[in-house]
Amino acid sequence: MSALLEVDDVIVRFNIRSGLLQSGISIDAVSGVDLKVEEGKTYGIVGESGSGKTTLARAIAGLHHASEGSIRYRGRELRDLPESQFRQLRREIVMMFQDPIGSLSPRLSIKSLVTEPFRIQGMKDRDLDAEAKRLLAMVGLPQEFASRYPYQISGGQARRVGVARALALGPKLLIADEPTAGLDVSIQGEMLNLLARLQDELGLAIMIITHNLNVVRHITDNVGIMYLGKLVEEGPTEQVFANPQHPYTLALLAANPEPDPDAQLMRVELQGEPPSVMQRPTGCEFHNRCPFVKPDCNSIVPTWTDIGNGRSHRCRYPETWKMNENTQ
Amino acid sequence: MNKPVLDIRDLSVSYNTPRGPLRALRNVSMKIPDKKIVGIVGESGCGKSTLISAIIRLMAPNATVGTGEILFKDKNLLDRTTTEMRNLLGVDISMVFQDPMQTHNPVLTVGKQMVDIQYRDSLPKADKRKRAAEMLSKVGIPDADARLNQYPFEFSGGMRQRIAIAMALMAKPSLLIADEPTTALDATLEVQVIKRLRELQEEVGCAILFISHHLGVIAELCDEVVVMYAGEVIEQGSVRDVFHDPAHPYTRALLDCDPGHIKEKTRNLPTIPGEIPDLVDVADGCIFQARCTHVHGACANRPNLQPVNVAHNVACHLNQTEGAV
Numbered sequence: 001m002s003a004l005l006e007v008d009d010v011i012v013r014f015n016i017r018s019g020l021l022q023s024g025i026s027i028d029a030v031s032g033v034d035l036k037v038e039e040g041k042t043y044g045i046v047g048e049s050g051s052g053k054t055t056l057a058r059a060i061a062g063l064h065h066a067s068e069g070s071i072r073y074r075g076r077e078l079r080d081l082p083e084s085q086f087r088q089l090r091r092e093i094v095m096m097f098q099d100p101i102g103s104l105s106p107r108l109s110i111k112s113l114v115t116e117p118f119r120i121q122g123m124k125d126r127d128l129d130a131e132a133k134r135l136l137a138m139v140g141l142p143q144e145f146a147s148r149y150p151y152q153i154s155g156g157q158a159r160r161v162g163v164a165r166a167l168a169l170g171p172k173l174l175i176a177d178e179p180t181a182g183l184d185v186s187i188q189g190e191m192l193n194l195l196a197r198l199q200d201e202l203g204l205a206i207m208i209i210t211h212n213l214n215v216v217r218h219i220t221d222n223v224g225i226m227y228l229g230k231l232v233e234e235g236p237t238e239q240v241f242a243n244p245q246h247p248y249t250l251a252l253l254a255a256n257p258e259p260d261p262d263a264q265l266m267r268v269e270l271q272g273e274p275p276s277v278m279q280r281p282t283g284c285e286f287h288n289r290c291p292f293v294k295p296d297c298n299s300i301v302p303t304w305t306d307i308g309n310g311r312s313h314r315c316r317y318p319e320t321w322k323m324n325e326n327t328q
Numbered sequence: 329m330n331k332p333v334l335d336i337r338d339l340s341v342s343y344n345t346p347r348g349p350l351r352a353l354r355n356v357s358m359k360i361p362d363k364k365i366v367g368i369v370g371e372s373g374c375g376k377s378t379l380i381s382a383i384i385r386l387m388a389p390n391a392t393v394g395t396g397e398i399l400f401k402d403k404n405l406l407d408r409t410t411t412e413m414r415n416l417l418g419v420d421i422s423m424v425f426q427d428p429m430q431t432h433n434p435v436l437t438v439g440k441q442m443v444d445i446q447y448r449d450s451l452p453k454a455d456k457r458k459r460a461a462e463m464l465s466k467v468g469i470p471d472a473d474a475r476l477n478q479y480p481f482e483f484s485g486g487m488r489q490r491i492a493i494a495m496a497l498m499a500k501p502s503l504l505i506a507d508e509p510t511t512a513l514d515a516t517l518e519v520q521v522i523k524r525l526r527e528l529q530e531e532v533g534c535a536i537l538f539i540s541h542h543l544g545v546i547a548e549l550c551d552e553v554v555v556m557y558a559g560e561v562i563e564q565g566s567v568r569d570v571f572h573d574p575a576h577p578y579t580r581a582l583l584d585c586d587p588g589h590i591k592e593k594t595r596n597l598p599t600i601p602g603e604i605p606d607l608v609d610v611a612d613g614c615i616f617q618a619r620c621t622h623v624h625g626a627c628a629n630r631p632n633l634q635p636v637n638v639a640h641n642v643a644c645h646l647n648q649t650e651g652a653v
Contacts, residue, residue: 048514049485155372184371184541185585189597196595211514214587218594238593255515257522257544259586261567270516273484 003036004173004205005060010034010069010079012052012059016278027277029055031229032069037173042199042206044216044237046252047226050274053209054098056226057175060207061095062086073173091121094171098178100158104150110136110161111146117168135164139194156187163194167202175207180215192219213256217241222310225249228285229277235311245305245313247290247321284316292321332359332399333502333535334383339396341378343388347608352378354559354610355395357633360503365529365536367550367567369543369582373604374556376539380505382406383537384423385413401502418445422496426508428489432480438464438491439476445495463494466531467524486517490524497532504529504536510545522549543586547571552639555579558604558615561633565640575642578616614645622646 012030030052037043047053058064060071062078071078073093078086097103104113114135115128132146139160150158159179166174179195180188196219199206210216216223216237223240225233225248233246244250251268270289275281281288287297294317302314315321339356342349353375360366368376381387383398385405398405400421408416417423425431433441442460443453451459457476464472467490469483480488489509496504506525510518526549529536540546546553546567553570555563555578563576574580581600583589590597602619605611614620617627626645633641634648 048516185543185582185587186371186600189585189587189599192597193595193599213515218587218590218597251516255519256588257519257542257548259543259547259571259583259588261547261571263547267519270520273487 002039004039004074005035005037005207006070006072007033007035007056007060008070008072010056010059010066010071012055012064013067025278028067028229028280029277030059030066031277031280033224033226033229033231035224035231035234037205037207038221039172039205040199040203041222042208042220044208044210044220044223045226046210046213046216046223048211048252048274050228050277051226052229052277053211053226054177057095057177057207057209061093061175062089063095087121091117091169092172094166094169094174096162096166096174096176096179098181100155100162100182101150104158104161106150108149109146110141110148110150110153113150113161114164114168117165121169131168135168138167138198139164156183156190159183159191160194163198167198167204170202171204173205173207175209177209178211179208180210180212188215195219213241213252225252228275228280230285230314232286232315233311233313235313236309239309239311245307245311245318246286246315247292248286249313251291284314292317294320331362333362333401334360334537335399335402336379336383337397337399339379339382339398340394341375341382341387342392342394344390344392345608349392350607351610352391352559352607353382356556356559356561357396358554358561358564360535360537361552362502362535363529363533364551365526365538365549367538367540367546367553368556369540369546369553370556371541371582371604373558373607375559376556377507378559379556380423380507380537380539383505384417384421385410418501419448419499420501421503421505422499422501423505423507424489424492424496424509427512428485428492428509429512431492432488434480437477437479438483442476442491442495442498445498459498460494463498464491466528467491467494468520469494484517486513486520489513489517489521493521493525493528497528497534500532501534504534505539506536507539508541509538510540511542518545525549543571543583544588555582559607560615560643562616562644563642564633565636565642569637569640573636573640575636575640575647576616576644577620577622577646581619614643 010030010033011028013026013028015024015026033056045053055064059066066079111132115132118126136143136145141160180191208220220237223237224231227248233249244253251270254268268291272289283298283300284302287293302316304312304314306312336356336358339353341353342351370376393406439460443456446456461472461476469475469487510521538550550567553567554561557578563570563579574583584598587597600619613628614631617623631643631645633643635641636647
């Protein structure tokens with residue numbers, strides 16, 4: 001299998017000036033992430049606010065500069081690619097932004113919005129009316145929407161316009177940042193079904209960024225769990241859900257309230273608050289919130305452990321905490 | 329059943345729009361029993377927010393109350409003067425809003441804000457501050473005394489929402505209205521906030537009206553649930569009855585749609601086909617008929633809430649013709 005996108009040890013660093021007399025300090029919002037997205041597959045990145053998911057996505061799409069590491073698309077290095085060359089690539093790597101209405105210019109009609117990529121790429125030979133028609137049909141919006149403006153459509157419809165726009169040029173890789181945030185459950189299903197259908201039709205690889213585990217579970221092939229700028233666990237979605245290896249994954253899964261009043265929830269209480277990237281904990285980043293912490297977790301940085309079947313994790317005591325969990 | 333602290337009867341609210349009145353709430357009735365947690369669940373546009381704004385009387389200028397009354401401790405809130413309402417809000421009725429990032433004043437310390445809201449009590453400032461610190465530690469904020477001197481931006485989102493809860497419960501209200509208080513929070517923090525809310529509710533002994541579109545949260549926190557659709561109450565009952573034995577096709581569809589309910593991995597998730605009806609031009613009959621898979625002749629008449637069993641009511645004709653489906 002050939003990976004469409006390979007991300008190796010990427011660090012995205014921001015410099016922060018903190019006051020008049022202090023010299024600038026820097027924070028690593030993404031702090032060494034490796035992942036691979038295969039052609040035609042869906043990769044989900046799950047993590048809480050501030051874990052660096054969006055920063056990672058933007059770095060892949062060339063919107064943030066990756067300070068270290070390597071991002072390769074079809075074997076070609078994207079880091080440090082000049083903007084003029086990156087623009088060509090934006091026909092193949094597209095991003096769908098989080099805020100559906102906010103990412104559509106209020107002054108452009110839906111037709112102009114969905115055909116904007118052709119204008120940006122200077123594809124003057126295209127019949128924009130026909131393209132608009134094709135794209136609206138593809139995402140299941142009625143043709144009369146072409147003449148409407150963003151304020152005249154609902155949140156769910158705005159998402160569809162976002163999809164149409166992203167897929168206008170026939171990309172190979174779609175990066176979707178929280179594609180269902182703020183949608184009602186019934187519409188959320190429509191959105192995910194649409195993405196799944198388009199993936200089958202167009203052979204698209206999708207990278208989904210979300211904090212909604214239920215979404216990840218149904219539509220992704222592989223999943224990476226992100227905590228404080230690093231992946232802590234990775235593998236085929238079903239296996240990760242069935243048998244999490246990292247205590248943070250377990251806590252996330254257990255914190256997912258089930259729509260059943262009698263569900264016996266095994267809660268894993270996390271202590272304290274999510275740490276700040278400005279004061280990154282020593283050793284294992286998760287140690288000060290981990291319910292199964294061991295004395296040396298605060299000094300030794302865990303490395304990746306490969307457990308086969310494409311699964312790996314960064315917890316040094318997966319067996320011990322699992323035993324504790326069963327006896328509790 | 330406990331005597332209701334809030335009793336909404338036949339409430340109708342409409343908004344004046346250029347296209348004519350938009351009938352956002354139509355004949356809504358519900359009771360919030362004392363010391364219980366009642367959840368309202370429904371999708372965008374079902375009237376949740378209009379309902380809250382009617383209860384706290386902070387309605388948009390173009391809103392008009394058509395019929396009905398909102399009885400709080402047997403007195404109609406809709407008849408109160410602005411001054412009377414002001415004396416009630418923050419004392420006997422308080423509220424936690426959706427966005428914890430924007431509910432606090434960014435330029436005042438948390439301590440200052442928590443002391444300021446006690447302006448009605450004639451206590452020395454030191455006592456008010458002490459009370460504020462106690463309340464903060466109750467919502468699980470360590471080192472409360474020192475943290476009172478910090479500004480809202482120095483707290484995380486989950487902590488800010490817990491501070492908002494502390495502030496809302498400081499006056500020991502009889503009714504707390506929580507409008508999607510966990511939507512802006514991450515899963516692990518959401519769990520924390522819900523747990524605190526439940527503990528404090530037992531301690532303060534207030535009733536909670538909890539608004540959410542997250543079915544899992546409602547199932548976990550609430551005693552009773554009210555399902556709303558397009559401005560009407562379509563089902564209402566104990567959480568167990570409604571979630572285990574939903575009687576309205578919409579409730580059933582909504583539960584089916586929740587991916588948390590679907591145990592098998594699927595690439596084709598259930599949806600509810602169709603759109604919510606236009607509330608400017610409300611058709612006669614059942615409000616859900618255009619999207620209902622069980623639509624039949626009787627649906628041309630609007631169904632009333634009828635008991636399925638004790639304390640479980642549904643507004644659906646199927647209930648009368650075939651019994652609970």
